[in-house]
Amino acid sequence: MAPLVASMAILPRDTIKNFGLIAIHSASPIHLQSVNAAGNKFWIGKDTQTYCPAIEGLDCSHFQNITAFSQGSKSDTLGLDTEVPGGQAVYVSPKGALSFTIAHSGATPAGSTYESFKATLNNSGNQLGDLSYNGTDSFVACPTRGKKGHREGPYQVFVDVNNSLKNKDVPLGHVDECIGFLAATVKLDTAKSPAAWQYQ
Numbered sequence: 001m002a003p004l005v006a007s008m009a010i011l012p013r014d015t016i017k018n019f020g021l022i023a024i025h026s027a028s029p030i031h032l033q034s035v036n037a038a039g040n041k042f043w044i045g046k047d048t049q050t051y052c053p054a055i056e057g058l059d060c061s062h063f064q065n066i067t068a069f070s071q072g073s074k075s076d077t078l079g080l081d082t083e084v085p086g087g088q089a090v091y092v093s094p095k096g097a098l099s100f101t102i103a104h105s106g107a108t109p110a111g112s113t114y115e116s117f118k119a120t121l122n123n124s125g126n127q128l129g130d131l132s133y134n135g136t137d138s139f140v141a142c143p144t145r146g147k148k149g150h151r152e153g154p155y156q157v158f159v160d161v162n163n164s165l166k167n168k169d170v171p172l173g174h175v176d177e178c179i180g181f182l183a184a185t186v187k188l189d190t191a192k193s194p195a196a197w198q199y200q
Helices: none
Strands: 019-024 035-038 041-044 069-071 078-080 088-092 098-100 117-120 130-133 139-147 150-159 179-187
Touching: 019 035, 019 069, 041 098, 098 150
Parallel strands: none
Antiparallel strands: 019 179, 035 041, 041 150, 069 078, 078 088, 088 098, 117 130, 130 179, 139 150, 139 179
C-alpha cells in the first residue's frame, strides 16, 4: 500500500453544489445507474455509505443517503457535498481508482491527483451535464464478482486516461472486462444541501 501523505488542502463546498452522477452506456448493466460513495471509493451497484455522529445539538434528520458532489475551491477540483468540517475531496489514486478523502483528513496516497476535473450542469429541463477528467470522458466501471464471461457488480469506478489502467490495478485483474461510461451530472435538490454529514 502506498504511504499516505498530506498532499492537498481539504476542499470546501463551493460554486457548483449538490449534483449526482449517473453512468451512461446503453445496453450495459451499468446504464443509468448512480455512482455512489462507499469505503472511500466510488461504485455502481453498491449503496452509498454515510455517517452522522451523535453530537448534542446536531440534527441528522435532514441528511440523505445519496451521493452528492460539489465543485471544490478551485475550478478543476471536486468534492463531496458534506457538512463535516474540512469537507471531503475527490481524487484519483495512483492506480486509477476514483476515491475520496476520509473525514478530518486531506491525506491521499503518494502520486494521487485531485485536479483536472471539470463538471458541467445543464439547468434547463431534464437534460444532463457531464463530468470529465483531464479533458476526457475516461471513466470505467470494473466488475468485482463472477466468473470470466459472467462478470457482475458491484462495479468499482476507475479513471483510465490514454488506456493507462493495468490489469493489476482492477479488482478481477482484467481491464478488458471494465465498461467505459459517460459520467453524466444530474442536478439535485440544492435546498437539501449539504446532502450528508460525511461519507465513509
